[in-house]
Amino acid sequence: MDLGIKGLRVLITAGASGIGLKAVEAFLREGAKVHTCDVDKEALAALKKAHATVTQSVCDVADRAQVAALFKDALAALGGLDCLVNNAGIAGPTGPVHEINPEDWDRCLDVTLTSQFNCTRLAVEHLKQSQNPSIINLSSAAGKFGFPNRSPYAAAKWGVIGFTKTLAMELGQYGIRANAILPGPVDGDRIRRVFQAKAQVAGTSMQAIQDATLGNASIKSLVPPENLADMMVYLASPRARTLSGQAISIDSDVQGLV
Numbered sequence: 696m697d698l699g700i701k702g703l704r705v706l707i708t709a710g711a712s713g714i715g716l717k718a719v720e721a722f723l724r725e726g727a728k729v730h731t732c733d734v735d736k737e738a739l740a741a742l743k744k745a746h747a748t749v750t751q752s753v754c755d756v757a758d759r760a761q762v763a764a765l766f767k768d769a770l771a772a773l774g775g776l777d778c779l780v781n782n783a784g785i786a787g788p789t790g791p792v793h794e795i796n797p798e799d800w801d802r803c804l805d806v807t808l809t810s811q812f813n814c815t816r817l818a819v820e821h822l823k824q825s826q827n828p829s830i831i832n833l834s835s836a837a838g839k840f841g842f843p844n845r846s847p848y849a850a851a852k853w854g855v856i857g858f859t860k861t862l863a864m865e866l867g868q869y870g871i872r873a874n875a876i877l878p879g880p881v882d883g884d885r886i887r888r889v890f891q892a893k894a895q896v897a898g899t900s901m902q903a904i905q906d907a908t909l910g911n912a913s914i915k916s917l918v919p920p921e922n923l924a925d926m927m928v929y930l931a932s933p934r935a936r937t938l939s940g941q942a943i944s945i946d947s948d949v950q951g952l953v
Contacts, residue, residue, distance in 0.1 A: 715731065872940075
């Protein structure tokens with residue numbers, strides 16, 4: 696299926712590994728032009744080796760000065776902007792709320808939620824000039840359920856949904872659509888680290904935490920990151936031109952988090 700996004704100018708944050716990397720590759724397959732950023736210089740170097748056409752910047756998206764430099768790089772490389780994918784986020788600390796270090800709370804919200812504001816505020820004027828403008832924000836299943844021992848992450852991901860719905864209402868007059876994707880437990884190293892941290896707090900095994908999580912899902916498997924990338928590509932295409940303000944779950948129909 697031709698999604699009609701050949702030449703689409705896309706900026707993806709945290710695109711050197713994990714979900715972000717799958718998003719970069721999915722957009723490239725559809726003929727889009729991609730600029731990405733990451734804090735991991737080695738991962739960016741590996742990405743450049745694998746995909747020479749992808750332009751990139753080293754950037755901590757929680758730092759507004761670095762985000763300003765990122766946009767200068769991206770706009771020069773892409774010649775404009777049609778799609779912003781706010782993918783960056785961190786797992787944050789694991790533990791009961793009264794034991795969480797306030798600095799760890801702040802860092803989780805800065806990277807996972809405030810970074811989306813940092814990028815979006817600079818993207819809007821450029822998206823207004825696009826014939827097919829969109830913003831795609833990464834939330835989480837933790838953005839619709841409570842998530843014991845992960846309060847900073849859950850708070851940030853709930854915030855992403857409110858931010859996204861408000862963007863859709865504010866920016867619709869310019870034809871800019873905004874949607875959030877809510878992944879469930881995504882297969883990869885990151886979810887295994889999360890399961891391990893929760894197992895330590897609960898005094899059980901990592902496998903027990905994974906089994907309990909999947910026990911709450913209709914489809915008893917972790918989510919392939921490619922599923923998320925496929926949805927991003929669709930949301931950025933003209934086929935989704937009236938789809939905005941949505942919180943789209945890709946989570947194996949998980950009914951709660953443990």
